[in-house]
Amino acid sequence: MIQSLPTILPPQAIQPHRILQSDNLDELFQRVINDDYSSFEKIFKNNYKSLCTYACHVVKSHELAEEIVDDVFCNLWKNRKKIQITSSFRAYLLTSIRNKSLDCLRKMKHEKNAMLESAATVPCKQSIAYETLFYEELNGRIEAAIQGLPRQCRTIFLMSRDQDLKYKEIAELLNISIKTVDTQMGRALKYLRKSISPAVSS
Structure with missing residues (x-):
């Protein structure tokens, strides 16, 4: 050296x-x-x-x-x-x-x-393993929280997230108003933030 x-x-x-x-x-x-x-x-x-x-x-x-x-x-x-x-x-x-x-x-x-x-600048294997475990656990919490949503609220959220549909398209498919879609999405996001916040802050 x-x-x-x-x-x-x-x-x-x-x-x-x-x-x-x-x-x-x-x-x-x-x-x-x-x-x-x-x-x-x-x-x-x-x-x-x-x-x-x-x-x-x-x-x-x-x-x-x-x-x-x-x-x-x-x-x-x-x-x-x-x-x-x-x-x-x-x-x-x-x-x-x-x-x-x-x-x-x-x-x-x-x-x-x-x-x-x-x-x-190269992350160590232990760091990578920890981050992988953290995100796997976080993803599990998110999916569990989604399953805890009311049926209509969960359906609207999944149509928006997984199918990338706009509020108008969801409203037409479910035969509901755009306002209802907006309200249900707001409830879903609020519930999910509350459910996963302990994991993020820990």
């Missing part, structure tokens, strides 16, 4: 005997610029393990550290003609590894936060 960016291992903490001298690195890099692949391989082989150790102190993962160093060297060869060295090639290598490692940590943190946000 990444809480914050870890303390970065300073360049001097890398074992000096396992890294070429700056002068040699600078000289080799000049050859790399001139498309000398053997010099590139020499830089890679002599510094790979030390740079992986440095990256691992940042990202806390040997596998990820190796990916980071591989990426840095791939970009080094790909962009060899464009790279501008302001101090030394050794400093450039270490800075590149450090920045790539920090970018990986930020990406991992962002992805984790995105996953947590997505997970928070």
Whole structure:
């Protein structure tokens, strides 16, 4: 779990005997610029393990550290003609590894936060089961309340709900006035609200 960016291992903490001298690195890099692949391989082989150790102190993962160093060297060869060295090639290598490692940590943190946000929007199985049970119970109360309505009142309510008939159509089918339909529907709704209100409020 990444809480914050870890303390970065300073360049001097890398074992000096396992890294070429700056002068040699600078000289080799000049050859790399001139498309000398053997010099590139020499830089890679002599510094790979030390740079992986440095990256691992940042990202806390040997596998990820190796990916980071591989990426840095791939970009080094790909962009060899464009790279501008302001101090030394050794400093450039270490800075590149450090920045790539920090970018990986930020990406991992962002992805984790995105996953947590997505997970928070997904209802758990227990919540779904509870809601299903609640609505099943509520529907049972409604149906029981409907059965408790007077016959004509129940008939009018069901014709309106289940057949989606308008008051005028119900009145014509039952040979009663529209006013009667309206009154009976009002009574039905009032009775149902009163019958199911304890379940809704609980």
